[in-house]
Amino acid sequence: MKNNLRVLRATKGWSQGDLADALGVSRQSVNALETGKYDPSLPLAFRIARLFGKRVDEIFDDELGGSSNLGQDRAAE
């Protein structure tokens, strides 16, 4: 699953350790999430979304739709 976690983290100016602390996970988890090696559980995905004030599908994309919606505010909807 694709995600724009690294970008969101960068806009906040946080290190991986900062994000890990904010989420209550290990820094290795944040690294694995960002590099796409690990897909989070639903509870963790919602925690991440809540932290950045976004919806889960604005951060994670299952790539099934073909085109990515990541980072787009769906104002047109």
Added chain:
Amino acid sequence: MVSPAQPTLNEAPEPSGKLGIGFWAIWLAGILAVCAAFSAAMWWIQPQMSDLLGMALGGFAVLAFSSALIGLAMIPYRIRQKRGIEGRMREPYRRYTMRFMPAMFGYVVLLLLAVWYAKQTSPTGIVAWAIAIAPALPLLLAIRAIFLLPREEDDEYQRERLYRAHALATGATLAICTVWGFLDMFGVVGHAEMWVVFPIWAACMGLARCLPLSGNR
């Protein structure tokens, strides 16, 4: 509207936990040196192990060897800790260490005492059973500690990695022991006692933890 599609990655550079090949070469040489020193010490101590002093020396050598190996194994972790990559030891690992280490200490002490007592008295019946089971009991506590660790791991990514390593180690142990068992049955390899399954599993687990079992993709 924030458009993170073209972000400026003005983040602070992440500290690197990577250690050079020179470090790993020295580290490996250190482990080999400790193993060689232990083998040499045991070669000297073993003929004297029929008396209590020899047994105590043997026990001391085993404990020193284990401590040196654990100390060496912790060095990469300590370096990463100094570089700010690793935080303090997390609670599940602290609990695991507090369960595992006393169990292994108890195992070494009980094993040496049991062997010494059995040599002295050649026990039979219920006493022989009690002597034989004594070293296994702390190992059961060690096994309990090993299997409680992933259960108590509160980081889902680390838990996933641990369970994957457990599955791989268990599969590899089954494979090794099954093949060995048949080779043993047909007399083409030496006979192994059944307790070797624990060290085999532990070695497989050690190797599995080095593999990049890093995700659920």
